[in-house]
Amino acid sequence: MRAKLREIAKNAIVKSTEQVELSKYSNSIYSKIYKSGMQLLIDKKFPLQINLELSRACNYDCPFCARTEAEKGTHIDVELAKKIIDEANEKAKVTVFALHMWGEPLLNPKWYEIVSYIKTSNPRNGITLTTNGFLLNSKNRQLIVDAKIDQIIVSLHTINAEEYKVRVGKDIDVEFVISNMLELAKELSSDQSLICRLFDTVDEQKKYETRLDDLRSAGIVIENDHYDNSAGLRSDWSSTESNSKRWPCYHPWLTTTITVHGDVSICCVDAKMDLKIGSVNKDTLEEIWQSELVEEMRDEHLSGKFTNVCKACEGCDTWSTKPDFFFNFQKKNRP
Ligand SMILES: C[S@@+](CC[C@H](N)C(=O)[O-])C[C@H]1O[C@@H](n2cnc3c(N)ncnc32)[C@H](O)[C@@H]1O
Ligand code: SF4
Ligand code: SF4
Numbered sequence: 001m002r003a004k005l006r007e008i009a010k011n012a013i014v015k016s017t018e019q020v021e022l023s024k025y026s027n028s029i030y031s032k033i034y035k036s037g038m039q040l041l042i043d044k045k046f047p048l049q050i051n052l053e054l055s056r057a058c059n060y061d062c063p064f065c066a067r068t069e070a071e072k073g074t075h076i077d078v079e080l081a082k083k084i085i086d087e088a089n090e091k092a093k094v095t096v097f098a099l100h101m102w103g104e105p106l107l108n109p110k111w112y113e114i115v116s117y118i119k120t121s122n123p124r125n126g127i128t129l130t131t132n133g134f135l136l137n138s139k140n141r142q143l144i145v146d147a148k149i150d151q152i153i154v155s156l157h158t159i160n161a162e163e164y165k166v167r168v169g170k171d172i173d174v175e176f177v178i179s180n181m182l183e184l185a186k187e188l189s190s191d192q193s194l195i196c197r198l199f200d201t202v203d204e205q206k207k208y209e210t211r212l213d214d215l216r217s218a219g220i221v222i223e224n225d226h227y228d229n230s231a232g233l234r235s236d237w238s239s240t241e242s243n244s245k246r247w248p249c250y251h252p253w254l255t256t257t258i259t260v261h262g263d264v265s266i267c268c269v270d271a272k273m274d275l276k277i278g279s280v281n282k283d284t285l286e287e288i289w290q291s292e293l294v295e296e297m298r299d300e301h302l303s304g305k306f307t308n309v310c311k312a313c314e315g316c317d318t319w320s321t322k323p324d325f326f327f328n329f330q331k332k333n334r335p
Contacts, residue, residue: 002043006094007124009041009048013096014126014150015193031323038325042253046092047289051257051268052081053101054115055108060132061169062157064237066230067102069271073260075108080262082117084280089122091286100130101257101268106140116147126150130197134172136180141187152188153195153223154181159208160200167199178211185218197223199239230269232315240317248301248326249319256289264288266297267318274312303332 041048056073088095097118099105108114118125127147133154136144144152156177157167164174185194196215198205202224205212212222229238249267257268262281265273275297278288288294296309306314313319 002045003093005041006043006048006092010094010096010124010126012041013049013098014128034323035325035327043092044253045290046088046286047095047254047256049096049098049255050084050088050285051098051101051255052076052084052114053103053257053259054081054099054105054111056101056103056260057107058102058104058132059107059134059170060104060172062167063169064167064227064234065102066233066269066271069233070102071261071273073103075110076114076258076260076262078110078113080280081114082121084258084285085114085118085121085125087285088125093122094124094126096126096128098128098130098255098268101259102271103260104132104135105129106131106135112143112147115149116143119148128153130155132168133177133180136177136184138183141180141184144184145187145189145192148189149192151193151195152184153197155197156181157197157199158204159198159211160204163200178215181215181220182218185215185220193221194219195221195223197225199225199227228269228318228321229316230318231267231271231274231312233269233271235315238317240320246304247319247324248298248304248331249313249316250322250325251319252294252297252301256285258285266294267313269316269318270312272312275310299332302326302330 053076055075056070057075058067099115105111115127118127127149128151129149130153133156158164159174161174165171181194181196188194215222226239227237228240229235251267255268257265257270258280262279263273263276264278264280264285266275266277277291277293293309300306300308300310
């Protein structure tokens, strides 16, 4: 039963090509069904999704990204990554590996050895890769097909050539990345999806509608995203609507993040590791996920009072990018 539910959740994550539309879930019937369904998918024995940082190096210098606030690092050790994958296979049968935190995952010279192991060691696992798209050359594209990565998200931000240079902090032609994407779209198998993540508003996108149509015609899904403040570290860039009614963040229930150093955080935007819950160099991920500290974090989120273990969550707005999946009666003494 547990493996079946994780399988359903995996498919919902790696096959999803749509941003969650928060307004949908304010309707009471929708919201009740959504909340009940999401809660069935929570697995307190082992995290459903592991965000695995393959590399902390980067070839871009995006000003909205809090990577520069994080401790310096290079690439994750292959044996450490395999140890994490082996534990997931043993304890959970189905796990989603989301390959991102800070840095560009394709810069890890051994990325294919790690990523291909996720499926060869357990074909039921899901993989989603987030990349800036610069390194999607023909060799890497073939390896992406071979590794059976379910979902590839290219963070393109904008198709406006001048604006692209500002957003990535480098003199790079956006058309170079677009052509990489168009080639990849041709080469992927039918069960792999390619998403182009844009941060421009729909109005701004109208200016390059024809080019967007080229992407759509190639089977690439356009995802409309917006900047958030990443645990309060990039407030200047946030375009997240301020929401006075705060709800518990999804992270402490659904995902955990492992850095290139083997440190584990409850959250993928925790650049300063204020929400560190352990290290896989010392403990198993199962022990870390089932620890009192993680329960205490969940309690702080349910109470809305970030006074002790989740102080870093107080000034964050990233939580609001996913709908509330708790009923009022589950929230404890909220203000
Ligand atoms: C930190 S990057 C790492 C992977 C890869 N380097 C990339 O850019 O896709 C992961 C994702 O976080 C997004 N991101 C970074 N800072 C953000 C912010 N302040 N608001 C929203 N998304 C952000 C990036 O656009 C990207 O889609
Ligand atoms: S968003 Fe991605 S590409 Fe840009 S600086 Fe951050 S890690 Fe690098
Ligand atoms: S509230 Fe923000 S900092 Fe806290 S876990 Fe959620 S996304 Fe991370």
